[in-house]
Amino acid sequence: MQRFDVIVIGSGAFGSSTAFHLAKQGKSVALLDKADIASQTSPRAAGLTGHLRQTEAMTRLSTEALRKIERFSDETGEPIEFYQPGSMSCARRLEDVAVIRERVALGQRLGLSAELISPEEARAKNPFLETKGILAVSYMKRDAYLEPAQLPLGYARAAEKLGAVLMPNTRVLEIVVENGSATRVVTKSRRIRRRCDRGCSWRMGSSRCGSGRCAGPRRANAPSTDDHDASCGGEVQPADDTNS
Numbered sequence: 001m002q003r004f005d006v007i008v009i010g011s012g013a014f015g016s017s018t019a020f021h022l023a024k025q026g027k028s029v030a031l032l033d034k035a036d037i038a039s040q041t042s043p044r045a046a047g048l049t050g051h052l053r054q055t056e057a058m059t060r061l062s063t064e065a066l067r068k069i070e071r072f073s074d075e076t077g078e079p080i081e082f083y084q085p086g087s088m089s090c091a092r093r094l095e096d097v098a099v100i101r102e103r104v105a106l107g108q109r110l111g112l113s114a115e116l117i118s119p120e121e122a123r124a125k126n127p128f129l130e131t132k133g134i135l136a137v138s139y140m141k142r143d144a145y146l147e148p149a150q151l152p153l154g155y156a157r158a159a160e161k162l163g164a165v166l167m168p169n170t171r172v173l174e175i176v177v178e179n180g181s182a183t184r185v186v187t188k189s190r191r192i193r194r195r196c197d198r199g200c201s202w203r204m205g206s207s208r209c210g211s212g213r214c215a216g217p218r219r220a221n222a223p224s225t226d227d228h229d230a231s232c233g234g235e236v237q238p239a240d241d242t243n244s
């Protein structure tokens, strides 16, 4: 059984970042994902990264996230395609005008480059904008977008360079809690195999085991260890009961 200080389940933006930052602190880390590393929601996002949020706490958090993105390559040694063209939000209903004004006021209070601009100024920035009916526009000069796959992949690679063990195609079946602490996670074996333990075969191109005896799904075009048979589980155990 392998032992780690910390087992991170899921290698999207959140999990990969967590693995990197803990590995950087000297923890032994395992980063598990039931699919390939950084292959699910995070790489499919639009990559829009704005400062202004509904609350002050969220706005501060987003601002810190943007600073992290600006420093990403320095911090991780990994590339990131990252642009800061700014963003605009337009209100066409009276109730949205109040929201835009509140958010700009919040941004200004926090020292961000938030401003209200006229629809004509907005059009000068984006000639395709239809200004008819626009009642208010906010402009955030330093809002960004990025190529979203690079963030989780970069964090995962950087974590690996720091000694973290990446375990793709490792579905967590159970988190074992003993005396109030997570002590163990039970996973499927990471061995890639095409035959079910009960002796039946996958039908290629089918999403289910051919025998009908195994109920679990199988990802298309990928030989995997998905949970069609829970009997072949492996275990990964944290070395220290206080971590999970």
Ligand SMILES: Cc1cc2nc3c(=O)[nH]c(=O)nc-3n(C[C@H](O)[C@H](O)[C@H](O)COP(=O)(O)OP(=O)(O)OC[C@H]3O[C@@H](n4cnc5c(N)ncnc54)[C@H](O)[C@@H]3O)c2cc1C
Pocket: 009, 010, 011, 012, 013, 014, 015, 032, 033, 034, 035, 038, 039, 040, 041, 042, 043, 044, 045, 046, 047, 048, 049, 170, 171, 172, 173
């Ligand atoms: C179409 C779209 C556009 C978006 N655009 C933006 C945007 O512009 N800006 C923005 O900030 N956000 C955007 N988002 C939201 C953003 O993508 C998500 O908030 C973010 O990716 C969530 O990251 P995550 O790490 O929680 O999830 P994921 O990237 O999904 O990672 C979770 C991982 O956990 C793994 N996992 C789950 N269960 C198990 C298990 N039992 N064992 C092992 N592994 C497991 C999964 O395989 C997966 O890889 C968008 C989302 C979508 C869908």
